[in-house]
Amino acid sequence: xxxxxxxxxxxxxxxxxxxxxxxxxxxxxxxxxxxxxxxxxxxxxxxxxxxxxxxxxxxxxxxxxxxxxxxxx
Numbered sequence: 001x002x003x004x005x006x007x008x009x010x011x012x013x014x015x016x017x018x019x020x021x022x023x024x025x026x027x028x029x030x031x032x033x034x035x036x037x038x039x040x041x042x043x044x045x046x047x048x049x050x051x052x053x054x055x056x057x058x059x060x061x062x063x064x065x066x067x068x069x070x071x072x073x
Contacts, residue, residue: 004020004021004022004058004060005020005021005022005023005059006018006020006021006056006057006058006059007019007021007055007056007057008054009042009052009053009054009055010052010053010055011045011049011051011052012046012049016042016043021033021034021035022034023059033054049072050071050073051069051071051072052069052070053067053068053069053070054068054070055067055068
């Protein structure tokens with residue numbers, strides 16, 4: 001069982017902390033990152049942004065980072 005996840009996202013070389021998050025286990029295969037323990041809204045992404053990078057820096061005692069790049073163009 002995962003207690004906490006530390007994550008951040010990067011757009012246009014600007015890093016924003018997501019803070020404490022969690023992991024969900026949907027009914028199908030895989031896992032789901034749940035951003036924040038409260039309702040969380042990310043800052044708007046500029047329409048000319050080329051990619052968004054999600055970086056998980058820590059899962060419980062496991063040190064990352066694990067990075068996922070999402071192309072936006």
